[in-house]
Amino acid sequence: MSTSERSGEGLLILRTEYIAAGVHIGTKVCTVCMRRFVRFTRPDGLNLIEIAQTDEKIRVAGKGLSRYEPSDVIIVSGKEYGRTPVLKMCEYTGFKPIVERFPPGIFSNPKYEGYISPKIILVSDPKVDEKAIREATLIGIPVIGICDTDDSCSYIDLIIPANNKGRSSLALVFWLLTREVLRNKGVLSPTESMSENFHAFETQIEEAARTV
Amino acid sequence: MVTCTSCGRPIDPYERYVKFTCFNCGEVTLWRCEKCRTFARELKCPKCGYVMP
Numbered sequence: 001m002s003t004s005e006r007s008g009e010g011l012l013i014l015r016t017e018y019i020a021a022g023v024h025i026g027t028k029v030c031t032v033c034m035r036r037f038v039r040f041t042r043p044d045g046l047n048l049i050e051i052a053q054t055d056e057k058i059r060v061a062g063k064g065l066s067r068y069e070p071s072d073v074i075i076v077s078g079k080e081y082g083r084t085p086v087l088k089m090c091e092y093t094g095f096k097p098i099v100e101r102f103p104p105g106i107f108s109n110p111k112y113e114g115y116i117s118p119k120i121i122l123v124s125d126p127k128v129d130e131k132a133i134r135e136a137t138l139i140g141i142p143v144i145g146i147c148d149t150d151d152s153c154s155y156i157d158l159i160i161p162a163n164n165k166g167r168s169s170l171a172l173v174f175w176l177l178t179r180e181v182l183r184n185k186g187v188l189s190p191t192e193s194m195s196e197n198f199h200a201f202e203t204q205i206e207e208a209a210r211t212v
Numbered sequence: 213m214v215t216c217t218s219c220g221r222p223i224d225p226y227e228r229y230v231k232f233t234c235f236n237c238g239e240v241t242l243w244r245c246e247k248c249r250t251f252a253r254e255l256k257c258p259k260c261g262y263v264m265p
Contacts, residue, residue: 033252060235060236060262061235063235063236063238064235064236064238067233067238120232137228137230137246137249138228140228140229140230140231141230141232142230142232144235152252153252153265154249154250154251154252155249155250156252156265157230157232157235157244157249157264157265158235158264158265159264159265
């Protein structure tokens with residue numbers, strides 16, 4: 001049993017770890033569909049996300065993803081800071097990553113060389129990965145999205161409300177998702193954790209600068 | 213004809229929709245019409261009561 005579960009709060013990790021990674025930090029803009037996940041707005045206008053909601057959605061997303069074959073799940077991230085977390089998650093779970101430019105027609109054009117037909121996709125930012133969402137909509141597959149307070153929730157079937165702009169935040173969310181998937185698949189026991197902590201999922205700043 | 217789990221409206225065969233099993237319980241197949249997806253309308257699993265998105 002994790003420390004947080006022992007403390008009676010029932011979260012996947014300690015609330016302080018979520019706060020330290022900045023998972024709860026939103027933006028000054030808040031869309032209507034994301035209003036339900038906002039805990040409160042700071043006097044300076046910054047919206048803060050409810051951590052319990054993030055935790056619950058990660059748990060459910062982990063359950064949902066674990067029911068699919070690894071080859072049927074695609075994880076898309078066009079963000080610099082989403083690159084390493086996505087690759088690490090795919091390394092552990094066997095899911096397929098798309099971290100470079102999203103190839104048009106990859107889901108919808110059977111004549112395309114690299115054509116694949118996934119059954120579910122996970123996107124790290126609905127704004128950046130808009131093309132992936134549009135293609136998933138064309139072929140009618142569900143989309144799980146990590147949404148910040150300023151993101152549109154159109155065509156997202158499961159929202160994970162979290163800060164998708166921070167390096168640590170993205171790393172922690174993907175690390176927790178990986179752990180949940182592995183626990184639900186039975187690779188890890190319900191109390192076991194992975195050998196690496198979430199800092200291993202973080203994109204290094206030098207690495208991000210090199211790809212620019 | 214299947215109906216949308218969110219709004220209860222029948223989904224036309226030519227309409228875009230999505231079909232998936234409930235992420236929480238995995239026992240019920242949920243259908244969402246394009247309009248409900250566009251407007252991010254809530255849907256509730258009839259079996260476990262989990263509210264998405």
